[in-house]
Amino acid sequence: MIVHDGSGNPVQGVTVTFAPAAGSGSVTGGTQTTNGSGIATVGSWTLNTTVGTNTLTATAAGSGITGNPVTFTAEGTAGAATKLALTTAPSSAAQSGVALAQQPVLQLQDANGNPVGQSGVVVTATVSPAGATPSNATATTASNGSATFTGLTLTGTAGSYTLSFGATGLTPATAGITLSAGAASKLALSTPPSSSAQSGVAFSQQPVVQVQDASGNPVSQSGDLVTATVASGPAGATLTNATATTGATGAAAFSGLAISGPTGTYTLSFGASGLTAVTSGSINLAAGPAAQVAFTVQPSNTTAGNIITPAVRVTVEDAFGNRVTSFMGGRPTVTVAIGNNPGGDTLSGTKSKLTGTGGNAGIATFNDLSIAKAGEGYTLTAASTGLSGTESAAFSVTPRAAKLLVFTVQPSSTPAGAVITPAVQVTARDSLGNTATSFSGTVTVAIGSNPAGGSLSGTKNQTAGSGVASFADLSIDKASAGYTLTASATGLTQATSTSFTIAAGAAAKLALTTLPSSSASSGVAFTQQPIVQVQDAGGNPVSQSGDVVTATIASGPGGATLTNATATTGSSGAAPFSGLAISGPTGTYTLSFAATGLTAVTSSGITLGAGAAATIAENGGNGQSAPAGTAVATPPSVIVRDGAGNPVSGIAVAFAVTSGGGTVSPTSVATNGSGIAAVTSWTLGTTPGTNTLTASATGLTGSPVTFTATATAGAAAKLAITTEPSSSAQSGAPFAQQPVVQLQDANGNPVSQSGVTVTAVVASGPGGTLANASATTTGSGAASFSGLTLSGTVGSYTLRFEDTNLTPATSSAIALSAGAATTIAENGGNGQSATVGTAAR
Structure with missing residues (x-):
């Protein structure tokens, strides 16, 4: 200072x-x-x-x-930043893997603890001791020197930790935190299942599964359903008692969990909803207790009487198909027998065997079994005391070589000429009586005993298939009792059938003994009614009553029907028809006659003509329109048909105009070959509107037929004055009553046509001119004048209204008088001379 x-x-x-x-x-x-x-x-x-x-x-x-x-x-002022300080401490407790509820805020400070405003300093959080790791572990200071963490999370083993917040060159700040387990994330085996077990037997050490967080900390969470499944191992295994529920500590203790299935090495997976599954270590599964027997070498196809090879083997198994090799009560004995027995035979050989030892433990081997009778679909059964039995796969016993012939389907009695049914069957057999299915030679049949000298027809040589020859088409033409057949084949013993009878032939077909008429009218009974006869296959009449013979149309135009179309055979086998008739379109027909079980017969051609006239109907020319007073474009016509719709010719039809005026020509017409009656012309009345015409024929349905046509106005031909101009007028003044002119056709009918210009001219009079002398028609065809004025010498006038190509119209007389005074001028007496005091002359 x-x-x-x-x-x-x-x-x-x-x-x-x-x-x-x-x-x-x-x-x-x-x-x-x-x-x-x-x-x-x-x-x-x-x-x-x-x-x-x-x-x-x-x-x-x-x-x-x-x-x-x-x-x-x-x-x-603050000094340079030298340390970090916690202005908001992190939560003192947190869950593993869960962001801290209170996120820390760090402040830069100088050596005296003053806040330092400095941005861009990266603050990093670290954890000690080891066991947990931080995430979202960095925050950067803002301009005020403050770094706010977001989402800082510790993940690791539960326990007490120290969080250290540091930055390059600065003294760090620390805070203590207690870490507990996080959210349930996965499962872990706190007690694994036994490493070895028997199929179907509960594990001696039942597994215990613990819920853990992502870091492996136990999570106390109850109510999670843990399910065990087979993770790896031989296919087909199943688990029993495969679920357990976590208690308050988060542990799920299984009880009675067992694997049932093939022996081998397995692993199990334990899973729960929303949690990562855990897989067990290897489990060696051995066979369970003996429960059943099974064929492990099935019986194979063999020849009748020969030993079944390879030897049949039956194995003792647990309930899941695993071979059992040790037995507390000693080795079991297995017994076999025939199950399915298509040949009806008995089993030969040693049928009860003790199971083996060593490599054959649990296996019974049968090496001398045989069956003598051939058949397909044999099975063997196997049984052992206390165990579930089983049945083998099907196998076949084939016959030996053929030795002889036998009739296995004998010929039966049958009508003459008819095929012997059922088909005769000849079988080749071996020495044991089995069908020799390998025989495929030719077998020949012939008549043995022939009491009537009949002939055997059909295929008499047949190649055997699987040792059997069938003869499906044999017949004999002569009737008699006591026939036999023989059967032979090269190298085999011949066979002879039992005797049989040939009777008369059975009814096989129908025949027309009387044909229907070759021509007829639709709906009219045939003049000659048909008679149908029952016959056998050879064409012989068969006396067989009660057969209903039905006639149907075999060919002809579509839509035809028959009446009285059935007849029944009498004692002679004949069925006479009565009243049989065809109703339908004209043309050529054939009829078929049939009865159940018999071959039908078809008639010759029948020419069907039309029947009686029944209906009349419009054929054409209805609903037309034409100018009044002119003929319609299409002359009306009707068609006459019989009851089946066939056109009928020669029917008289009367035509008459019933409204609208006009004329028709001619008034009576006969139908032609197509059933059609048509007028030459129908001229409509001269007045626009509806015209009607009837066509009548006595006694026919639909009569009379009514035709309608609309008469329309013709083309414009002339003009007519519908409102006359005033009968008197002043020269130069518009008519008080302005004229209206109408377009008309030649018959005087108004014509609706717009755009026609009508011009008024002076038709007669002492001399005058017209103003506003034209008008144009509107849509109705009327032209209304406006301001029409006649100027000229007083006197009597007429006006003519005209247009190109139209006949003009002339008005009534018009008396024209002088118009209003408009000028004054010298009239006379100008330029005279006279004595003074006297009048000019």
Whole structure:
């Protein structure tokens, strides 16, 4: 500071005391004396450690010194960042894998603990001791020097940890935290299942499964259903008692869990909804207790009487098909027998065997079994006391070589000429009586005993198939009792059948002994009614009553029907028809006559003509329109048909106009070969509107037929005045009544046509002119004049209204009078001379 006298001169030797205010730091050399320049300087002023304003006073000794004391201020600012401090501590407790509920906030500070505003410093969180790892473990300072963490999470083993927050060159800040288990994430085997077990037997050590978080910490979570499944191992295995539920500690203890299936090495998987499954170590599964027997070498196909090879083997198994090799009660005995027995035979050989030892333990071998009778589909059964029995796969016993022939289907009595049914069958057999299925030679049959000298027809030589020859088409033509057949084949003993009878032939077909008429009318019974006879296959009449013979149309135009179309055979086998008739379109027909079980017969052609006329109907020309007074374009016509719809010719039809006027020609017409009657012309009345015409034929349905046609106005041909102009008028003044002119056709019918320009001209009179002398027709065909004016010499006039190509119309007389006075002019007496005092003449 500096001290002056009243004149501004520096004063030397004044004692000055420097004193910092509270919280404003400290000074050295706090008492000083002004020097020759009047200046006193404190030794040093050290600011307070807290950021903010510091105050220092300098007081000069003495009184009356203006400005005494002098106050100094200095601003204390933060120093360089040297450390980190937690302004928001992290949660003191957290779950593994779950973000801290309270995320930490770190502040940069100088050595005195003042906040330092500095952005871009990366603060990193680390954990000690080992066992947990942080994620989202960095945060960067903002401009105020604060770093706020987001999503900071510890994942690891539950326990107590220290979080350290550090940055390059700065003293870190720390906080303690207790880590507990996180959310349930996976399963773990706290007790694994036994490493070896028997199929179908519960594990001696039942597994215990623990719920854990992602870091392997046990999670106390009850109610999770844990399911065991086979993860690996031979196919087809199943588990029993395969679920357990976690208790309060999160542990699920299984009870009675067992694998049932083929022996081998397995692993099990334990899973629960929403949790990662755990897989067990290897489990060696051995066979379970003996439960059943099974054919492990099936009986194979063999020849009758020969030993079945290879030897049949039956194995003792547990319930899941695993071979059992040790038995507490000693080796079991297995007994075999025939199961399915298509040949009705008995099993030969040693049928009960003790199971083997060593490599054959649990196996019974049968090496001398045989069956004498051939058949397909044999099976063997195997049984052992206390165990479930079994049945083998099917096998066949084939016969030996053929030795003789036998009739295995004998010929049966049958009608003459009819095939012997069932088919005769001859079989080749071996020495044991089995069908020799390998025989495929030719077998020949012939008549043996032939009492009537009949002939055998059909295929008499057949090649055997599987040792059997069938003769499906044999027949004999002569009737008699006592026939036999013989069967022979090269190298085999011949066979002779039992005796049989050939009777008369059975009814086989129908024949027409009387044909229906070759021509007929539709709906009219045939003049000659048909008679149908039952016959056998050879064409002989068969006396068989009660057969219903039905006639149907075999060919002809579609839509025809028959009446009285059935007849029944009498005792002679004949069926006479009565009243049989065809109703339908004309043309050529054939009829088929049939009865159940008999071959039908078809008639010759029948020419069908039309029947009696039954209906009349419109054929054409209805609903037309034409200008009034002209003929319609299509002359009306009707068609006459019989009851089946066939056209009928020669029917008289009367035509008559019934409304609208007009004429028809001719008034009576006969139908032609197509059944059609048509007029030559129908001319409509001269007045627009509906015209009707009837066509009648006595006694026919649909009569009379009514035709309608609409008469329309013709083309415009002339003009007509519908409103006359005024009968009197003043020259130069519009008619008080303006004329209206109408377009008309030649018959005087109004014609609706717009756009026709009608022009008025003076038709007669002493001489005049017209103004506003044209008008145009509207859609109705009317032209209304407006302002039509006649100017000219007074007198009587007529007007004519005309248009190109139309006949004009002429008005009634019009008396034209003088118009209003408009001028004055000399009329006479100009330019005279007369004596004064006298009148001019």
